[in-house]
Amino acid sequence: ETGVTQTPRHLVMGMTNKKSLKCEQHLGHNAMYWYKQSAKKPLELMFVYSLEERVENNSVPSRFSPECPNSSHLFLHLHTLQPEDSALYLCASSPWDRGEQYFGPGTRLTVT
Amino acid sequence: AQSVAQPEDQVNVAEGNPLTVKCTYSVSGNPYLFWYVQYPNRGLQFLLKYITGDNLVKGSYGFEAEFNKSQTSFHLKKPSALVSDSALYFCAVREVGGLTGGGNKLTFGTGTQLKVEL
Numbered sequence: 001e002t003g004v005t006q007t008p009r010h011l012v013m014g015m016t017n018k019k020s021l022k023c024e025q026h027l028g029h030n031a032m033y034w035y036k037q038s039a040k041k042p043l044e045l046m047f048v049y050s051l052e053e054r055v056e057n058n059s060v061p062s063r064f065s066p067e068c069p070n071s072s073h074l075f076l077h078l079h080t081l082q083p084e085d086s087a088l089y090l091c092a093s094s095p096w097d098r099g100e101q102y103f104g105p106g107t108r109l110t111v112t
Numbered sequence: 113a114q115s116v117a118q119p120e121d122q123v124n125v126a127e128g129n130p131l132t133v134k135c136t137y138s139v140s141g142n143p144y145l146f147w148y149v150q151y152p153n154r155g156l157q158f159l160l161k162y163i164t165g166d167n168l169v170k171g172s173y174g175f176e177a178e179f180n181k182s183q184t185s186f187h188l189k190k191p192s193a194l195v196s197d198s199a200l201y202f203c204a205v206r207e208v209g210g211l212t213g214g215g216n217k218l219t220f221g222t223g224t225q226l227k228v229e230l
Contacts, residue, residue, distance in 0.1 A: 004155070006155075031216070040222070041222065042116075042219075042220045042221060042222050042223075043156075043202070043220040045217060045218070048217065056217060090155055090156065092155075092156075094216060099144040099146065099161055099163060099206055099216060099218075100146060100158045100161055101158070101216075101218060102158060103148075103155035103156040103157070104155050105153070105154055105155045106153075106154075106155050108153075
């Protein structure tokens with residue numbers, strides 16, 4: 001599909017669990033992003049990393065914790081989530097300061 | 113703050129007919145504008161962008177978009193729709209300049225579901 005992969009594709013977790021979402025880009029890009037996509041709502045930008053430094057945190061609750069160990073990998077660590085956090089979580093990457101972003105297929109998260 | 117409006121939740125069109133998916137935007141400076149498409153259970157796929165130059169931008173799969181500064185619009189068009197074009201379409205805008213430290217921040221519309229029928 002694209003040069004951005006995400007695992008797992010589907011995740012069901014309880015409110016007390018801890019899990020992590022993984023994103024990997026094979027495009028040589030410098031910036032990576034996490035988005036939340038809920039039904040009938042615009043895409044919500046959560047975090048932006050540029051050259052492994054976080055440059056944007058869009059008022060995301062602390063139960064979501066991002067990690068960017070290198071320019072190719074991005075993680076989203078999840079703990080004590082709420083049912084309203086159920087959504088499709090999309091990862092994207094882009095070249096340095098270029099407009100278009102390239103998206104992975106997403107992780108469908110269900111919090112029970 | 114920048115914003116994007118997609119006034120139609122759904123657009124229905126017959127195969128072979130032209131299609132238009134509408135988008136209007138609001139930014140304080142010059143915009144970068146984008147169209148993405150999302151098929152079921154997939155991520156967003158980049159279609160085309162406008163940064164500067166010719167107001168008519170051509171993209172993937174025969175799609176094009178027209179930038180109209182006076183109307184602050186960036187409508188997506190295709191001369192002849194295919195059933196396989198049925199998907200969710202998103203318009204997005206970015207202000208020139210990007211984020212301090214690198215990367216860029218796109219603001220997306222709520223999406224328009226395109227349904228192409230035989």
